[in-house]
Structure formats: structure tokens, C-alpha cells
Amino acid sequence: EIVMTQSPVTMSVSPGETATLSCRASQNVNNNLAWYQQRPGQAPRLLIYGASSRATDIPARFSGSGSGTEFTLTISSLQSEDFAIYYCHQYNDWPPKFTFGQGTKLEIK
Amino acid sequence: QLQLQESGPGLVNPSETLSLTCTVSGGSINSHSYFWGWIRQPPGKGLEWIGNIYYSGNTHNNPSLRGRVSMSVDTSRNQLSLRLASVTAADVAIYYCASGRHGYSSGRYDFWGQGTLVTVSS
Numbered sequence: 001e002i003v004m005t006q007s008p009v010t011m012s013v014s015p016g017e018t019a020t021l022s023c024r025a026s027q028n029v030n031n032n033l034a035w036y037q038q039r040p041g042q043a044p045r046l047l048i049y050g051a052s053s054r055a056t057d058i059p060a061r062f063s064g065s066g067s068g069t070e071f072t073l074t075i076s077s078l079q080s081e082d083f084a085i086y087y088c089h090q091y092n093d094w095p096p097k098f099t100f101g102q103g104t105k106l107e108i109k
Numbered sequence: 110q111l112q113l114q115e116s117g118p119g120l121v122n123p124s125e126t127l128s129l130t131c132t133v134s135g136g137s138i139n140s141h142s143y144f145w146g147w148i149r150q151p152p153g154k155g156l157e158w159i160g161n162i163y164y165s166g167n168t169h170n171n172p173s174l175r176g177r178v179s180m181s182v183d184t185s186r187n188q189l190s191l192r193l194a195s196v197t198a199a200d201v202a203i204y205y206c207a208s209g210r211h212g213y214s215s216g217r218y219d220f221w222g223q224g225t226l227v228t229v230s231s
Contacts, residue, residue, distance in 0.1 A: 001172075034217035036156075043205055043221040044148075044156065050214035087156055091216025095169045098158040098216070 002027050002090055006101035012109040015078050021104045023071040023088035032092035035064055035073045038103075039084045047086075048073060075106075083108050111135045111143070113206050113222035120228050121200075127193040127227055131206030132186070139164060139184045144209055146218060147180065147191045149202035152226075157202075162189060196229045203227075 003026040013019045023033070031051040036044035046055040048064035051071055061076045075082055088101040117129035129147075136143065147159040160170035162180045170178040177194045193200060203226050207218035 043224050049217040100156040102155045
């Protein structure tokens, strides 16, 4: 099983600033990596797929980068609605054995 | 734009079978453009992949669930179903159905249902 490790577990950032979230895979997942945002009481929402492609209707302040085992989600000009939990998800295996990171909680500083 | 809605009993007895349905609107469950999946989330914890089902009828499940999972689609009702046998307290979670597009970078989940909480208790 590919283990996805996110860091930090929690981060506190002020509105208007930039947050940088990390995700590391225990094996090479190429660019088969997605990021999701989950607000309290809501389902996850796809932000980024293919490591760096923004999903439909996702603002440009969200960007993803990386390949192989190291990935980054950058959120610039943080707005109040961005404070949530973020999960990475690898979908490289075939047959699929998908795994998610444990999440990073982004809090208001 | 697909919409997905989970439904089913919110309470299941230990050792019995959890059965959930996901109704799809805004697109056909028979479409070759999408695949379908189930993900769960224990209260206050992270996401766990349960399995996927494809238009071919093929399914792939999380090995950690030790063969307790079965998934199917009902094309006449545009629904997919999940059954999880021999449930225990460890199966208490919000269960989500989700869908992803085939094609470039297939595997991510583009659309999610709102989720349904399942509790295991006698």
C-alpha cells in the first residue's frame, strides 16, 4: 500500500497570506495526485488533479506542483472560506489501491 | 454536472450487512465517461477508499476490508449500491459515493455526494 503523509498536520495562517501544504508518497505515484478541500459538515471538493491541473471553477489562487513522491498545494491570498481541511489522494495504482493522506487542517491565525 | 445522493439505514446491527444506495442525476450511470466509487470517513478522522466500480462492471475494493465489500449498479434506476458485510464498531463512518471522469488523469473524484452517517449498534 502506498502511504501518503501530509505535513504539517495543522497550520495557522493569517488571511491574505500564503499557505503551503505538503504531501509525500511512500512510492512513486508519477503525477497521479489530487487535492481536496473539506469544510466542516461538507463533502470533500476536488481542487487539483494530475498534481497541477485545477478542477472546474477552482480559483487561480489554488495551485499544485510536484511529481513522483513530493507534492505541494499552495493557496495564495487566503480568504476566510479557505480555512478547512485539505487531503491529498494518490490514484497511481492499477488495479486501484487508492490512498489518502491524513489531512492538513488550515486554521485562521 | 453530476449530482449524487446517498441513502440507506443510518443504524445497522453488529455483524449484519450495511446497504447503501447512491442515486445519480445529471448524467447516466451507464456512461463510459465516468467511473464510480465509495469512500468513507469515521467521525473526526480522515478519508478511506472503499472501492470503485466501472462501466464494464468490474470492481476493485480496498484489500483492508477483507472481501466484505460488494458493489453494483442498477442502470434502470441510475443508482449504484454498496454492501458491507459483518459490520463492527470500526465501520461507523460517513459514507460517500463519488464519481470521476475517465480520460486524462483518471482516478480522481470530480463529484461527491453529501454523505450519509452509518452507526453500528444493537
